Amino acid sequence: MNLKILWPGKTKDGDFRRLQGFYLERIQQLANCKLMETKEARGIEEKFADRIKEIEAQALEKYLKDDYIICLSDEGSEMNSFDFARFLEKGGASSRPITFVVGGFLGLADRILKKADFLLSLSKMTFSHELSRVVFLEQLYRSLTILSGKPYAK
């Protein structure tokens, strides 16, 4: 299974960053998975949200190509962990790599969301973007353990 994960900017909080590393390492033991922390918009006031999202969209787009694109979005569909594992298995059987895109502080530009083959929601609740990253990685790791039949650690 070829997986790619994209999000703008490095995760800043040390605790979230360590948890991210913890889950990513375990994911990489079960699948070919690359995380790319793309260019984030800096020094622009939050009221210029569209400009921020546009700058980040340009950086994300360089990596999107013809992959099967799954964007995380509050507007997306929810799945339980077993259905997510099955969904991943089905996607992984195709020759197209799967790319997950997680938004930054202000979410993703519409332009990126429109490119998505699938919109995935982790919860009805809104999580901070750094928490979303860790929740997403934990789900990806959980799904891969479900598919591999290995025990879930931690």
Next chain:
Amino acid sequence: MNLKILWPGKTKDGDFRRLQGFYLERIQQLANCKLMETKEARGIEEKFADRIKEIEAQALEKYLKDDYIICLSDEGSEMNSFDFARFLEKGGASSRPITFVVGGFLGLADRILKKADFLLSLSKMTFSHELSRVVFLEQLYRSLTILSGKPYAK
């Protein structure tokens, strides 16, 4: 608003534990909130799940009394963050303190779930119990900032 949070055993992972402290501190700036990490079952094999949950139920029960009890459960109802804030506001207006109960590694005993006035689900997906704690605290903090009109920090 009088809030109490119960769960069996201290959060072991250092990163989750620090994030727990981070959110709890912010929650306590906005509401009267106590976290009690109750006795957890130790040294019992996982195959004796009912026994583990029973030991933990006994410790949790000591604190349950006549509060309005909300148990976190995969079987519960999902809400978005704004609805959760309104739900909290309504509950907080009553004289009964609100107690949230989050399960341990194996979840909560049926006996505890039956005592609940409300079952709340954070997501269709299954999170590890330590991740659930942090996600729950982040939602509680987010809801209190919504109710107070203060900006959400982090």
